[in-house]
C-alpha cells in the first residue's frame with residue numbers, strides 16, 4: 697500500500713518548496729496540485745473565458761487536457777494539451793486567475809480523479825488547499841502549513857524579485873490577502889484545517905527549519 701501525505705495551507709506559506717524538499721529527503725514523489733488549477737486558469741485567460749461564466753468554463757473543460765509529468769531532473773512539469781506551461785503559470789496574473797477558477801465546482805470535479813489516481817500507486821506528498829479534507833481524506837499524515845500574511849508576502853516578493861520581475865511588496869501583500877479570502881470563503885472545498893491535521897506555523901522559522909519540522913512530523917506520524 698502506498699503512503700500519502702497531505703499538506704494544505706494558504707498561498708505563500710512555502711508549501712511547495714518545503715514539500716518538495718521533504719519529499720526528496722523521504723524518497724516520496726512530490727505533487728503540486730496548485731499547478732493544475734493554475735493551468736486551467738491559464739487556459740481560461742488564453743481563451744478569454746470569464747471564471748464567473750459557468751457555461752463557458754464547462755465548454756473550456758471539454759476542450760483541454762491537463763497532465764503532470766516529470767522532467768529528466770525529476771521535477772514536476774505541467775502540461776496543457778501537451779504543451780509544457782510550467783513557467784507560464786507562475787505570474788501574479790496567473791495566480792489570481794487560478795484562485796478565481798478554482799472556486800468553480802466543475803473545475804474541482806475535473807481535477808479530482810487526476811489527483812486521486814496519482815496517490816494510488818506511489819508514495820506521495822501532495823500539497824494544495826483541500827488535500828486532507830477532500831482529495832485524500834484517508835491520508836496517513838495531514839499537515840496544515842501556514843505563516844502570517846506579511847511573512848508570506850515578503851517571501852513571495854523576494855522570490856519574484858529574484859526572478860527579475862518588477863513587483864511591489866504592497867501589491868503582493870494585497871494579492872496574498874485577497875487570495876486567502878477567496879480560498880477560505882468559496883462554497884466548495886474552502887481552505888481550512890482538517891480536524892485531524894497537524895498545524896505547522898512557519899512565521900518565525902526559516903526554510904531549513906521548516907523542512908526539518910515537516911520531515912520530523914511525517915517521520916513521527918507516518
Ligand code: DC
Nearest residue numbers: 729730731733794795798824825826
Ligand atoms: O498553491 P498555488 O498558489 O499554486 O495555488 C493556486 C490557486 O489554486 C490558489 O489560489 C488556490 C487554488 N488551489 C486550490 O483551490 N486547491 C488546491 N488543491 C490547490 C490550489
